[in-house]
Amino acid sequence: MTTDTAPYSRQFGADDARAIRDAVKKDLGTDAFKSRPLRALWFIPMTAIIVGSIASILAFDLPWWGNLLLSLLAGHTLACQALLAHEVLHGALGMSRRLQDALGWMGFGPAMVPPEFWRRWHNVAHHAHTNLGDKDPDSFGTMVRYEKYPKMANFTKPAPGSGTWYSFLFLFYSFMFHAQLVLWMQTRRREEFKGFNRTKAITQSMLCGAAWIALAIASGPLAVFTVLIPVMILNFIGQSYILTNHMLRPQMDNNHPVDNSMSVRAWRWIDPLHFHFSHHVEHHLFPKMGSDQAPKVRAWLQREMPDRYVCPSHVKAVAMLYQTPRVYKDAKTLIDPLNPERTVDVMELQGKLG
Template identity: 25%
Template sequence: MTTTHDIATEPAGGEGARPRRDRHISDFTELTRMVQEAGFMRRRYAHYWTRFAVLTLLLAGLVTTFVLLGPTWWQLLVAVALAVVLGQVMFLGHDAAHRQIFRSGKWNDWASLVIANLYAGMSYGWWNHKHSRHHAKPNTLGVDTDIEPGVLVFTTENLTKTRTGLAAWFAKRQGWFFFPLLLLEGLNLHVSGVKTIFGRGPVKRRPVEIAFVTLRLGGYLALVFWLLPVGMALAFLGVQLGVFGVYMGASFAPNHKGMPMVPESMKIDFLRRQVLLSRNITGGRWVDVFMGGLNHQVEHHLFPSMPSPALRQVRPMVKQFCTERGITYTETTLARSYGIVVRYLNEVGLKARDPFQCPLVQELRVAR
């Protein structure tokens, strides 16, 4: 297992006398200055208020359609549409949680509570705590909760310690099961949030979260079971939660899965950690809409509070900056990213790859 624990210093003399760590910090400072001077960090109030208004109208329209249709299997199409709109709602909540919408942290918090808890029925406090750890150190073992072993394993280390028998058989084929398993992710997201806000998890405004989630989920279930027969109601909920889970997983997974994973002890400056462990997804503006701007993952990780509409605009600047400094900037198409995810998970299950044998380790290896 190859790891890197130190950053080498450059030869003495001139500008190169600075420690490499100092130079790396200066790199990010310079990039930040360029980004701010270009105006990419300015707030986009019109954009976000428009998105909020459109999503509110779409949700109201879907509820109206649901009531007018009554007990018919055509409601399953409404369930699919609802899942997609709620996915877009969560993208908006994601932006608010990252302080992208308002200057005021309090306004962003309340926007997140309304959008995530009241509109989507998910816990903002639970998700924000989990997501913040991911942003601080993506793809870092023992820190990033997105790669903790569960049904799936993301490193051979986790695999050899926890999988035997049927679980080991499944792990060898886990890549093929990844997208089918996402059908359960919608339910998992709701359950995890509810357990946290009604338990002892890290929740800042627990009474508000409990009130919003109870109102949203209780009202939603009451409406569905009041209007539809039990079997049809269960089918409606199954389709809505299943499509929602696939949509969320298909939007978040391509950004980091299959990228290098590193131990917590590895010393990497912020710029290189965020760039080298993230992947952008190309494909034009339709991909921007489909993924809520998360396809510009490198830029988002470097500047989490940058409004999502600016991520596409800042991309050429960030890419050129990384190229000039020899920092690997990874991007691929959406279809290829899904293939990478499936192959990587299968390779981990087959123990065919050491996740620490990666370009990141080579790039930061100490000269000996």
């Protein structure tokens, strides 16, 4: 399909998300959108790697560097499981809801995130309000919030872009920390959680936390390798994607994935291991598409709207995250609520991100 006759635009701001989706579906064909339940078999080797790594740390008197390598492997694989579970809970692999929940527990249980809570938080609240004002549960929000509650500005200090030394630790804990904030606070008041069994979800989350504590106690000093480092890596990998997906893009009233989100270019060898989670615009266009098909959507976007589709390298995106503030002054301007003179035009960032 050529852009000369296409019902979609190469220009930023066009309200043409439906037209883009229709065109991609037509060009890629129905096979690209079929569920592939056999991909769930990836949970078997990943679980074996996690259990085997932690068991080896405990069972063998390994040198510190051996324990470190195994802990990094376990943490990386925990993150991979969560990325695949994200796909499962969107329904991309098909299967019954009960089986989805079981795999969801395997992927998100280590992060203390019950599957049904994730569905409400991510699938419903985030996808419906992506980067939209103060409605997106995963956004630092707008100055309206901070003008109403000035003391909240202090919560931006740990975040990337604040300039504090401890902001460089943020990626290593913030997924699980933010999940608990949403679970304990936002589930009380958000419409998306109406009818949600909050008490059950909190209990489930605490039981997951208790499992980590039990492992730490059983591990003794080796808990650094069996618990601390794996959990830090799980958080780091997830947040290095999640925070760059939207926080460098403008806020859009029409929830247009091409304009309010961005993808990143991960290293070629690691992208399949992370189940193409780098393809985030693609995911927001087609949440139920298998991630193994996302590169086809990327190729389409790069061909049809190369100036509108933003996809920097993953490393550059994370670096830019640390060079910019996190709060929105307006739809296209980032601002530091603790230093209001510090602002960044996100549209100018697009050229730098490339």
